[in-house]
Amino acid sequence: MKKAIAIHTALLTIFLVTIVSGNISSAERKFKIGITHYGLKNEYTILLSKAQRETAAKFNVDLDIFDGNYDVKTQYDNFDYMIAQRYDAIIFTPVDVDAMADAVEKAVRNGIPVIGVNTQVNSDKLTSYIGSNDISAGEMEMTYLAKKMGGRGNIVIIEGPIGSSAQVQRRRGIHNVLARYPKIKVLSEKTANWSRSEGFTLMENWLKAFPDKIQGVCGHNDEMALGAIKALERRGLKVPVVGVDGIYDGLQAIKERRLTATCFQDAQGQGSMSVEVAVKFLKGEKVAKNYWIPFELVTAENVAQYFARRK
Structure with a gap:
């Protein structure tokens, strides 16, 4: 009888430990x-x-x-x-x-x-x-840029890393809007890999390739847009530039009227x-x-x- 009670007690203990450990593993x-x-x-x-x-x-x-x-x-x-x-x-x-x-x-x-x-x-x-929704970001920034440009002029587009979903979808959104503005011409569209320094270098190259022709810049993010602004300012140029993310430096640049607009991402x-x-x-x-x-x-x-x- 004592042996049976001992076995029952041991089994009960194992059962309770299993329940407790199970609760800890799933919830606590x-x-x-x-x-x-x-x-x-x-x-x-x-x-x-x-x-x-x-x-x-x-x-x-x-x-x-x-x-x-x-x-x-x-x-x-x-x-x-x-x-x-x-x-x-x-x-x-x-x-x-x-x-x-x-x-x-x-x-x-x-x-x-x-x-x-x-x-x-x-x-x-x-x-x-x-x-x-990155398609909506592309549409939002390009719509604002198109209006600022009066629906006509030449632009360059600074892309994110090729193959990333943000690059693919923001590009789609931008071109959705461009389809409604046939008088806006894209001079070039290249990646700067989300980098401010690469955005600066790319914009420098474009300013040499398209002297006095760039009338707007559409950046897939603020970092690259800010790099483009630095290149423009070095030459004393000011054209509307838009970006995406709403990073602190981007917000500050908008406050200073250097960046035209951004799409705030939370x-x-x-x-x-x-x-x-x-x-x-x-x-x-x-x-x-x-x-x-x-x-x-x-x-x-x-x-x-x-x-x-x-x-």
């Missing part, structure tokens, strides 16, 4: 989340990372952020490391819309959910995506939500397939209200 244990961004050399991904770190601290999550360095192999290596180290979830902004799909599928095959943020990837294996909202969604999913809660945060047009008339949102 500390999660380890890894993030790889396409690059960490521009203000927007720095802002995104800051929001992600703050939100991770709020949820008591261990968070590591890796730099994809604008290179597919480097970002793929980031994925391989996180898979090997058994991270609970991966959040990322892909270097390339197509090339990084294999990395997503590899992580999922290994039981690791992947959350996309800010930049899209061609994979249906993402658990969720948090971002803004880094705080995207970064914070990406971590929140990952944690919710890891706790077994239901998450949506997509979360869309709209762009907002920023001009000299409303720029003052955006500075506080970039701190």
